[in-house]
Amino acid sequence: MRQRASLIIAVVMVLVAVGGSAGWRWWHNRPPYGPEVLAATATLSLVDQAAADAAFSPSTMEQAGDGDQIFLGQVTWSRPPDPQSGSSFRVVVLDKRTRLMPGFINVTSARPDEVAVGADGFLDRVEKRYSWLQGIGAREVNGAYWSSGSTIVVSSVDASPVTFAIVLRPAHPATPPEQAVASAPAAASDLLIALISVGPDGQVYWAQRLLN
Structure with a gap:
């Protein structure tokens, strides 16, 4: 009887441990708020060099040459009532025709120090979860993995508008x-814009398609 009781106790302890681990993962990956709280919107339009320069003055805007195109965009959202410390956003632009991202992006915001641009390996996990963000x-390429596109990293909920x-x-x-980018x-x-919510430990909370 003692051996049987010990076995039952051991099984119960294992079940409790498994349940606790699953519960912690659920809580850890649970978004503090959904995209509906932010009510985010995006705009995008083809502009000339003068309009782009004006939008970034006094910062320096990349110069376009013959055959180049300049697209000026903006993403805005409402501040959540109880923002989570350490969380962030990604703003991605994706050419739906080629599934490629732009090679370089100029960015500014209400808080310029809270936005940056670059390659981001975190997007590999987002792509696996959302098929519409494939790319x-x-x-x-030839057995190696390459990331030539750029994304916008927003480190504060107070950075809107971007x-x-x-x-x-x-x-x-x-x-x-391996160096191909949107062209x-x-x-x-043709250019999809999405907002991605990221937790303080790199959790993929959600991705929302804002435009196209």
Whole structure:
């Protein structure tokens, strides 16, 4: 009887441990708020160099050449009532035709120090979870993984509005596939904009399609 009782106790302890682990993961990955709380919106339009320069003055805006296109965009959201400490956002732009992201993005915001641009390996996990964002993660080329596109990292919920500009250049036939980025010519409707909510430990909370 003692041996049987000990076995039952051991099984119960294992079940409790498993249940506790699952409960912690659920709580850890549970978003503090959904996208509906932010009511985020996005705009995007094709502009000339003067309009882009004005949007970023006195900062320096990348200059467009012959055949290049400049797209000026903005993402805005409402501040959540109880923002989570350490959480952040990603703003991604993706060419739906080629599943490529822009190579370089100019960005500013209500808090310029709270926004940055660069490659982000975190997007690999987002891509696996959201099929409509296929292309934002690293691409496999000849057995290696490459990420040539850029994304906007927003480290504060108070950074809204975020204004950005993209210069798309015509694709060059000699560009290696691992360096391919979104290219001109394109229409504003070709470029998808998404907002991604990220937890303080890199949790993928949610992704929302804002435009196109």
